[in-house]
Amino acid sequence: MNYLIRVAIISFVVFIVWSIVRRAAQQEAEEQRPVPKLTPEVKQSKMLRCDECGVHFPQEESVQVGKKIFCCEEHKKQALQRLSD
Numbered sequence: 001m002n003y004l005i006r007v008a009i010i011s012f013v014v015f016i017v018w019s020i021v022r023r024a025a026q027q028e029a030e031e032q033r034p035v036p037k038l039t040p041e042v043k044q045s046k047m048l049r050c051d052e053c054g055v056h057f058p059q060e061e062s063v064q065v066g067k068k069i070f071c072c073e074e075h076k077k078q079a080l081q082r083l084s085d
């Protein structure tokens with residue numbers, strides 16, 4: 001009888017440890033999943049180069065004046081100011 005109780009306790013402990021390890025592995029897998037999802041989204045948007053500072057940025061963030069492209073409103077102003085001087 002004593003032996004059976006010991007076996008039951010050991011099985012229970014093994015089961016608890018196993019479920020903790022499994023949960024930790026699942027969490028790790030879920031944390032790693034979003035990374036490959038983000039990559040195609042980044043690749044979809046075309047990268048442009050700012051005529052003022054030379055920084056590369058996504059097309060949807062661009063500020064355009066004629067053929068010139070800028071990363072922000074501030075750099076558009078700076079470039080236009082330089083042209084007018």
Ligand SMILES: [Zn+2]
Pocket residue numbers: 050051052053054055070071072075
């Ligand atoms: Zn810029």
